[in-house]
Amino acid sequence: MFPYLFKIGAFELRIYSLMYLIGILITIYFVKKKGQKLGFHPELIENIIIVTFIGAIIGARIYYVVLKWDFYSRYPKEIIAIWHGGLAIHGGIIGGILAAYFYCKKKGVKLLQFGDMLLPFLLLSQGIGRFGNFANGEAHGVPTITPPSIIFRMKNVFPEFWQQVLNSFGLKNTPEEVSKLMDFIKEKGVLTVKFHDKIYQLKEYVPWGISFPPKYNPPAYQDFGTLPVHPTFFYEMILNFIGAFILLLLWKDDKNMGKGVIAGLYLIFYGVIRGVVTFFRADDLMIGYFRAPHLASFTMIVIGLIIVLRGYRNGVE
Structure with a gap:
């Protein structure tokens, strides 16, 4: 930061x-x-x-x-x-x-x-x-909107899940595009994504996430834009x-x-x-x-x- x-x-x-x-x-x-x-x-x-x-x-x-x-x-x-x-x-x-x-x-x-x-x-x-x-x-960490059932798995499915999230909302994997997810959640309250034939909710699961601004272009911003992360x-x-x-x-x-x-x-x-x-x-x-x-x-x-x-x-x- x-x-x-x-x-x-x-x-x-x-x-x-x-x-x-x-x-x-x-x-x-x-x-x-x-x-x-x-x-x-x-x-x-x-x-x-x-x-x-x-x-x-x-x-x-x-x-x-x-x-x-x-x-x-x-x-x-x-x-x-x-x-x-x-x-x-x-x-x-x-x-x-x-x-x-x-x-x-x-x-x-x-x-x-x-x-x-x-x-x-x-x-x-x-x-x-x-x-x-x-x-x-x-x-x-991963964005705080990530469902706990995705986080707590021995097999790391997060990258695949995250790509599905971006595809579901027509977003490119760029910081500017990814940052829009928070605006969508603020508008609708909760977003849903289908992954491996199950429905998952995207919402703020914890209130202590940290958002990184584009200044200095830190890795967290490169990965998830201004989304709050663990x-x-x-x-x-x-x-x-x-x-x-x-x-x-x-x-x-x-x-x-x-x-x-x-x-x-x-x-x-x-x-x-x-x-x-x-x-x-x-x-x-x-x-x-x-x-x-x-x-x-x-x-x-x-x-x-x-x-x-x-x-x-x-x-x-």
């Missing part, structure tokens, strides 16, 4: 970048303090965090490019153009874990101990970062903050460091959070007819449960 704080020539101080910078600085400060308390050199902890962050960026980009290969195979120069967008959080988690694993192994640090120190702040940083998505008008960035922000608060309560007790329970709970918490929020997302990556985040989140939850159970067997207090 307002992607940068200020712009001087070609330089932009983007809110998205600023949010993640704040998250990284908070993480480094608190994890270094915890590391010192547990006997680690501050420089070692700082280096592990930086290596993990770099690995996360690389992993996030590779994951996104692979699942969008139909586009990047045609425009290979765009593969390295991360300033044009295209980072996937699940790829970032995979890349970060791999980078941390190899660096920790080299330095003789237990990966789960580092994970227990870091991951509450990663979840906190992810929450902070979602404000950057709001500023960019991205990572947005603020999925705020859904995830709130849930991430709640999850981070719970993890930080455990993080405060040094006895919980190194057992892996905090790391496992992070995987479970974020797997559940993203799994829920994904139902509302309009721009998620796909694997066939299914949302890639659902498959990745399920894997995270299973791995997290295994780690937590092992941690409790090792005597977490």
Whole structure:
């Protein structure tokens, strides 16, 4: 909605970048303090965090490019153009874990101990970062006029449903044309659409949708014009903050460091959070007819449960 704080020539101080910078600085400060308390050199902890962050960026980009290969195979120069967008959080988690694993192994640090120190702040940083998505008008949800019975399906039928909506009212898939749907609803109260031999109502199902104006031409406007959309960035922000608060309560007790329970709970918490929020997302990556985040989140939850159970067997207090 307002992607940068200020712009001087070609330089932009983007809110998205600023949010993640704040998250990284908070993480480094608190994890270094915890590391010192547990006997680690501050420089070692700082280096592990930086290596993990770099690995996360690389992993996030590779994951996104692979699942969008139909586009990047045609425009290979765009593969390295991360300033044009295209980072996937699940790829970032995979890349970060791999980078941390190899660096920790080299330095003789237990990966789960580092994970227990870091991951509450990663979840906190992810929450902070979602404000950057709001500023960019991205990572947005489907229009609030979408029936819940369309949203809550494991198979993603929304794109097909939305095309049927546009066809039913003779609208082109442009922001200006799509924006007319809200005017139709204001005139008639409720619109009906036939989809897969069933009748669905189009109306404002929730009152807290956010409408993005054409200024800056954000992705949400490109997709749905000025229709109010589910603020999925705020859904995830709130849930991430709640999850981070719970993890930080455990993080405060040094006895919980190194057992892996905090790391496992992070995987479970974020797997559940993203799994829920994904139902509302309009721009998620796909694997066939299914949302890639659902498959990745399920894997995270299973791995997290295994780690937590092992941690409790090792005597977490």
